[in-house]
Amino acid sequence: MKPNPHTLAVAAGDTLVALRRVDQLGVVNGTQLTVERVKVARLTKTVTVTARRGNDIIQFTPEDISDGKGRVRLTNGLVSTIFRSQGATVDQAFVLLNDKFDRHDSYVSASRARGDTRYFCSKSIDASIRASSGEFHSPIDDVQRLDYLAKRLSRERVKTTTLDLIDVAEFAKAHLKRERDRRKELSHGL
Structure with missing residues (x-):
């Protein structure tokens, strides 16, 4: 199965978000990066991105931040889902x-x-x-x-958990019985 080909155009001043953890770069899923410079080597065509991570400047190639299938794990930092943005605050x-x-x-x-x-x-x-x-x-x-x-x-959609699907009292009674049986079993010395 071929990975979905997608080109993310990147220029100085762009905001990117890392989508995977890369310890060598000090980024985790959700780390914001501001692109300072994009350099393409003439002979090898290797792309090197210089970006600001907080107060630190880091450099990386697309291969440094790709997953095992070769997909570069970066996304545009100006667009987000509401789930990814929980806890974040923006001006607008x-x-x-x-x-x-x-x-x-x-x-x-x-x-x-x-x-x-x-x-x-x-x-x-x-x-x-x-x-x-x-x-x-x-x-x-x-x-x-x-x-x-x-x-x-x-409209309100009430979220459910597994506890909503079981009879908690019945589960607790069965768990207590298993614990008593286990203690009884362990109390018999060899």
């Missing part, structure tokens, strides 16, 4: 909404910015409105979009 946030967002997702995306958070709608919103209403040919206006988003973004 631009959020592309889709019909999968709920109350939790909208809160997380809104709370990332010190200043403005601007929401944009994906075209998939119109398709979702048509599918839920059954009106496949009528035009959709902004009032319908806002009404649909208000309903979607206010």
Whole structure:
């Protein structure tokens, strides 16, 4: 299976995020790097990136930060998912909404910015409105979009854990019995 070919154009001033741990460079998944310089050797065409990691300057080649399949594990640092951005704070946030967002997702995306958070709608919103209403040919206006988003973004999806799926009292009773049997077994000396 061939890796998905993707070119990430990089220039001085770009913000990148490392997607894997590389101890020699002092980066882990999520480390932000600001590109200072990109140099291509004339003869070998080897690319060397000089970047700022916090207050430190590091140099690396794409091979230094690639995985076992040769994929360079860097991404654009200006674009992120709401899950990767949890705990991060930025000056401004631009959020592309889709019909999968709920109350939790909208809160997380809104709370990332010190200043403005601007929401944009994906075209998939119109398709979702048509599918839920059954009106496949009528035009959709902004009032319908806002009404649909208000309903979607206010819904709450309760997260479940494995403890929600078992009878905790029954599990505790069985565990206590196993512990008693085990102690009894261990108390018999050889």
